[in-house]
Amino acid sequence: MVEHKNSLEKELIRSEKLKTAGQLAAGVVHEIRNPLTTIKGFMQLFQNKEHLGQEDQKYYQLIISEISRIEGIITELLNTAKPNASKEVNFDINNIIEDIVLLHKSIADEKSIEIVTDCYSLPEVKQDPDQIKKVFINIIKNCIEAMDKKGVLTITTNYIKDKEEVEITFKDTGCGMDEETLNKIGTPFYTTKEAGTGLGMLTCFRIVDEMGGSLNIKSKLGEGTTFIITVPVN
Template sequence: MIEYMEDWFRLAVDHLPVGIIAIDREGRIQILNRLLAKLTGLEAENVLGEPFLKLFDGQSSGSNKLLQTLATGREYQSLKPESVIPVNAVTNLVSNIYAVKNKSGTTVGAVAVFTPERRLQELEKTIIKVEKLAILGQLATEMIHEIRNPLTAISGLMQLLQQHLKGTPKEEYVTIILAELKHLNSFITDFLLMARPGYCKPTQCSINQLIKEVVALVECEASIRNLIINLGIEKNLPIVNADRGQLKQVFLNITRNAFEALPVGGELFIQASSDRQQGVVRIVFRDTGTGIDKQTLANMFNPFFTTKESGTGLGMFISKKIIDNHGGHIEIQSEPPSGTTVTVTLPVA
């Protein structure tokens, strides 16, 4: 078992995208991974178990940072490779050195990690970009709230005006304005959800009950449009930890998308089952509509992409964010004209 774990550990270290060399308390090399061996020209089989000083081949090692860390426990960041190993062919790397300590805090080894400078630059750029986006997101959220307040007042006044103009030719103008205000308010709601999709309040949630609530909300619309909903829900599905409101929003969005794709007399099949071996609950929405072409399917989760005249293009984007934040997965499959299948997978509690 011990030999297996050692082999597994060395295999894992060999596949890391950074170079690694580690020495024990006697200064012997215990780890030299594949990437560092390739960059330095050293061969692991020739140096493992050998004194680290052997690499210097008589050269001075007094200022070597890896040995200093072993002796003092002091750690170093952003070093040039030559201050760690006596090889000059790896100048495109940056090294950090860490002390290896036992439970009592005594230094029993030292490890140097070599990271490509290009990779560090990419990480720095990513961090800066994320920080900028976070600031812009906060500003946008505050601006949206400021926009929503006057919109609410305008909508209320327009409804009062509509009562005064009832039965006159100008009533149609007010109706159009109210419809546009409703669309704009819907867009703002979606935008706010997009700005903070990671926010949720998970509680123990019954998928059986949640699906029944969703179906109850759309039954009237299904009846008016002569659509059929077929339920196939496994009894006693495992409980999931989820934000009920957010999951309901996802299920409603998928269901209404299916309704818009269905012809009169079309059917929507909603099935829920558990895979106890994988520890997940799977909810499948399958409609008998005309399906989705490949180009549209490829863009379904992109923000602001929509094929609807009054759509915001945020519904499926937000739905995916919500499911991702719950540790789940959402997938869409479609082969026109055979309908569309949306599968949501969620981990059980």
């Protein structure tokens, strides 16, 4: 079993990656977004010209669609590094799990994927529920995409009393990852998906790190992947 260990050395490397992504985002995002907005505006203006033929309309629509996709990547890049205003409240993580399972049930059903939950009674945590939900949604999405059909996604929660931490585990029966791929997870712009940006997991690592928790990944090629998240209660 290949294990993504939460060692001091790897945590320092991870922090440096987050810092680099933050510097990159702060330095270029707004400079790119402003002219892009202008270009998109003119394209939409030209698209509405009456003299354009149907073929030209398709080209303009394609260009505008691609500009929108770039805007989405820019927004995602900005979200990987910018600090979020704290909205800490007391809540039960099991309720968040219930929400995201319901949210993804139809997608899972389409692929004949079974989502199994094994959630134990937990103390409330004082964190930002929207940020935790963002992490869970990203991970469950990755798990579902890693399974072709008739897979199983098992989600468990547990309370580690001596550490005063809540542990959340997402385990899929998907394609898994080799050691080289596993070690690159969280690297800015690294992705194994055709339409991915490589920023989703980076955002997850940042959010969990800001909460004082940990995110570890275990995987074996051909046997699936397990994401283990710990979140301090206070």
